[in-house]
Amino acid sequence: MKIIVAIKQVPERDAQLRIDAAGEWIEETGLQFALNESDAYALEEALQLKEKHGGEVVALSAGPERVGSTIREALAKGADRGIHINCADLGARDALGVAKLLAEAVKPENPDLVLTGLQSDDLGQGQTGVILAELLGLPHASLILHVEKTETGLAVKRELEEGWFQSIELATPAVLTIQSGGSKLRYATLMGIKRAKTKEVRTLTAAELPAGSTKVAVLERVALPSKQKSTQMLTGTAKEAAAALVEKLKFEAKVL
Amino acid sequence: MSGIWVVVEERDGRVSRISWEAVAAGLRLGALTGLSVNAAVPGAQTETLAGEVAARALGKVVRVEHPLLAVYTADGFTLALQQFFEAERPDYVVFPHSYQVRDYAPALAARLGETLIGDVTSIGDGPVFARQLMQGRLNGFYRHTGSGPCFVSVQAGAIRAEAAEAGAAEVSVFSPTIEAAQIRTRPGERFRGSAQTVDLGSAQRIVSVGRGIKDAANLPMIQELATALNAEMGASRPICDNGWLPMERQIGSSGQTVAPTLYLAVGISGAIQHLVGMKGSQCVAAINKDPDAPIFEAADYGIAGDLFEVVPALTEAVRAAKL
Numbered sequence: 001m002k003i004i005v006a007i008k009q010v011p012e013r014d015a016q017l018r019i020d021a022a023g024e025w026i027e028e029t030g031l032q033f034a035l036n037e038s039d040a041y042a043l044e045e046a047l048q049l050k051e052k053h054g055g056e057v058v059a060l061s062a063g064p065e066r067v068g069s070t071i072r073e074a075l076a077k078g079a080d081r082g083i084h085i086n087c088a089d090l091g092a093r094d095a096l097g098v099a100k101l102l103a104e105a106v107k108p109e110n111p112d113l114v115l116t117g118l119q120s121d122d123l124g125q126g127q128t129g130v131i132l133a134e135l136l137g138l139p140h141a142s143l144i145l146h147v148e149k150t151e152t153g154l155a156v157k158r159e160l161e162e163g164w165f166q167s168i169e170l171a172t173p174a175v176l177t178i179q180s181g182g183s184k185l186r187y188a189t190l191m192g193i194k195r196a197k198t199k200e201v202r203t204l205t206a207a208e209l210p211a212g213s214t215k216v217a218v219l220e221r222v223a224l225p226s227k228q229k230s231t232q233m234l235t236g237t238a239k240e241a242a243a244a245l246v247e248k249l250k251f252e253a254k255v256l
Numbered sequence: 257m258s259g260i261w262v263v264v265e266e267r268d269g270r271v272s273r274i275s276w277e278a279v280a281a282g283l284r285l286g287a288l289t290g291l292s293v294n295a296a297v298p299g300a301q302t303e304t305l306a307g308e309v310a311a312r313a314l315g316k317v318v319r320v321e322h323p324l325l326a327v328y329t330a331d332g333f334t335l336a337l338q339q340f341f342e343a344e345r346p347d348y349v350v351f352p353h354s355y356q357v358r359d360y361a362p363a364l365a366a367r368l369g370e371t372l373i374g375d376v377t378s379i380g381d382g383p384v385f386a387r388q389l390m391q392g393r394l395n396g397f398y399r400h401t402g403s404g405p406c407f408v409s410v411q412a413g414a415i416r417a418e419a420a421e422a423g424a425a426e427v428s429v430f431s432p433t434i435e436a437a438q439i440r441t442r443p444g445e446r447f448r449g450s451a452q453t454v455d456l457g458s459a460q461r462i463v464s465v466g467r468g469i470k471d472a473a474n475l476p477m478i479q480e481l482a483t484a485l486n487a488e489m490g491a492s493r494p495i496c497d498n499g500w501l502p503m504e505r506q507i508g509s510s511g512q513t514v515a516p517t518l519y520l521a522v523g524i525s526g527a528i529q530h531l532v533g534m535k536g537s538q539c540v541a542a543i544n545k546d547p548d549a550p551i552f553e554a555a556d557y558g559i560a561g562d563l564f565e566v567v568p569a570l571t572e573a574v575r576a577a578k579l
Contacts, residue, residue: 013467013525014546017393026394095362096371122390125374127362130330134363139440140330142359159510160446161355163503167444179510181497216402217371220384223395225553233547233558238565239573245541246573248557253539255461255518256485256577 001055001149001172003046004109005079006102006116006128007039009063009070013121023221025091035070038117042178044185045147046115047078053149056080058109062101063090068201075196076188082199083109087206093213099131100211105204106136111173113154118143118177129177140175141168145182157182259292260285260348263337264309265356266299271308274352274410276417279312281410282350283420284379291347294318295425298336300326306427313423318344324434330360331439336432338367343430346405353409365407372407373398375528377414387411391527392550412509412532454488454504461487461518464507464534465495468523468544468563472500478522481567484574490514492530508533523563526551543567 011017012032020027035043046057059074061067062085071082085101087093093101106114114136119126133140145165146157153171159179160166188196206213234244250256262282264275279295286293292315297306302319310317320340324332333356341349341364351357353375365372378386382399385408389396400406456462463482469475482489489505496506507514508530515536522543524530531554534540542551547560559566 011390013391017390017548019394026390094371096366096369099366123396124387124389124391125372126358127372127374130359130362131366131371134334134366140363141441142330143355159355161509162513163449163511164446165449166446169442169444170440181493184499216369216400216404217373218399218401220397220399222389222397224548225388225392225395225550231552231555231558233552233560235560238561238569241559241561242566242569242573245557245559245570246577249518249539249541250577253518253556255539256574 001049001053001113002058002109002111003049003055003113003115004058004060004106004111005039005043005046005074006060006114006132007043007070007074008036008061008117008120009033009067010036010120010122017224019222019224023223024219025222033066033070035073036117036120038119038178038180040117040185041180041182042115042117043074043077043079044183045178047186048183049113049147049149055112058083058111060102060105061085062087062098062206064088071201072196073188075199075201076192077186078192080199082201084201084203085206085209086203089206089213094215094217095125095127096131096216097211097213099128099135101206101209102128102132103135104209104211106132113172114138114175116175116177118179129175133175136175138173138175139170140177141170142177143179144176145179147176257347258344259294259315259346260289260350261341261344261346262293262295262350263357264295264297264305265352265354266305269304271305272352272354273417274354274412277412277415278350278352278410279309279314279420280417281376281379281408281415282348284415285348285350285383288379288381288383289347296320296337296340298325298333300324310425310427311422312420312425314420314425317425317427319427319429320432321429322432322434324436324439327443328356329439329441329443330363331441332434333360334364334367335434335438337364339432340430341368341405348406348408351407351409353411357409361407361409368404370402370404370407372409373400374409375411376408377411388528391525392531393548411528413535449503456488456490456505456507456512456514459488459514459516461485462490462507462514462516463487463520463522464490464492464524465501465522466492466524466530467494469495472498474564475500477564477567481571481574484571485518485520487518487520492524521551521555522567524551525549526554
């Protein structure tokens with residue numbers, strides 16, 4: 001089975017956020033970046049399918065130069081090769097524009113399966129995989145926790161709301177968006193990291209892909225959220241703050 | 257162009273609560289733009305549902321009806337609504353941001369050369385659509401620039417579903433053309449993951465733990481606090497994903513919804529998926545090392561500090577108060 005995993009590099013979860021001078025995005029200098037969490041689960045699912053059924057796993061990512069390190073991380077975990085769509089203005093493209101870039105890179109590969117995380121931890125639009133399926137003319141299923149290969153295609157476990165699940169069958173080729181938590185993530189081994197250095201990463205530029213960059217939705221500005229609820233912050237040493245909290249819960253909120 | 261269309265979903269045979277919130281968002285958009293607000297009800301048997309919506313002061317209600325829509329599939333719903341909206345040419349389409357909408361609306365928008373502005377929390381002049389970025393740590397403001405319909409989905413609980421005024425909207429039926437072969441997925445029955453033995457929904461006090469705990473080995477510290485408070489333990493998704501606590505203790509959109517009198521969030525940043533599961537709590541207290549963590553937005557009391565220092569101190573203070 002040939003599997004393409006579309007992964008995204010996102011700011012680290014704990015990164016301190018500062019808004020840039022134009023007020024249009026966050027200041028990226030000095031930020032640490034990491035592999036998007038649900039994409040890590042998509043990669044894990046792909047590697048497990050390959051271990052069971054053989055084939056190839058290709059890590060695909062779009063973004064500026066720095067994205068190369070995230071592709072190497074995927075290679076170190078076991079992906080066979082990488083494709084980097086070098087694109088400095090990824091953030092300026094809307095969900096449709098990004099999916100078009102990815103679709104153009106996927107098409108010539110003719111994969112049996114395309115996996116991606118259900119949403120990114122930065123923009124959180126949760127659309128890339130579904131649009132990708134539409135652009136490639138393939139069936140899809142979203143919020144998938146488990147993938148099984150069957151004689152006719154795939155049987156997948158989809159997460160619904162409030163603790164419900166559903167099984168879905170679909171033929172390959174197909175696109176799946178993967179929910180986090182379906183399996184345990186592996187770490188890259190030292191051997192894996194060493195091997196990754198010799199694996200092929202092909203670089204395409206956004207300009208050479210016939211995807212266009214017309215936008216239908218624009219992120220005009222960003223702002224830090226304003227407090228909606230008046231939160232009483234309790235300060236002092238841990239002991240003082242803890243004592244103050246017990247006081248408040250007991251005598252003010254009267255919930256103890 | 258034909259104004260604003262709200263796509264309504266069913267839940268247990270009735271219009272879902274979040275669909276009413278989408279109707280409210282549609283009416284808000286109507287007030288901003290002066291456009292008419294209408295509703296589309298996709299399904300196989302939509303008479304009751306359409307009747308429920310038509311009892312409100314909306315322009316038109318259309319039942320987008322086909323036997324192949326009896327069971328939800330992305331292909332079926334995308335095809336049906338594509339045909340309907342190509343005929344209707346709406347200015348805006350408003351969806352509830354449900355798991356189902358997330359599964360097909362991006363494809364539907366793409367098919368019409370558009371993109372969904374998803375998970376919207378408010379609508380301002382312009383119209384400008386606000387949505388959360390960076391797991392709720394940043395707000396983004398979006399404007400539609402495409403030439404086709406503007407597709408929007410609204411976050412559950414973000415826009416109050418004030419009862420729309422009573423009315424008597426005209427109801428009609430639209431029959432899309434769908435062939436069985438065009439539906440490429442075969443959905444099975446819905447099922448529960450495992451028998452739920454813990455009902456956090458009725459718990460009076462919950463101590464909930466998140467990523468900040470760093471390692472499963474640190475959980476006993478949280479359990480001690482929960483025991484001192486006579487509280488149940490809950491968790492955010494990553495804790496259950498890691499297998500540190502069973503899935504049945506997960507609180508949030510994919511887990512349980514709780515409404516205790518006291519909800520104490522420890523090391524939880526407060527992504528929206530978690531907040532929707534606990535915002536019905538009477539009193540919320542939060543401990544987190546990041547003073548800007550979104551959990552503090554939802555909290556009555558906050559301690560910005562190291563949980564490894566605060567939690568033992570709190571356990572001691574609770575015991576000392578002999579609660």
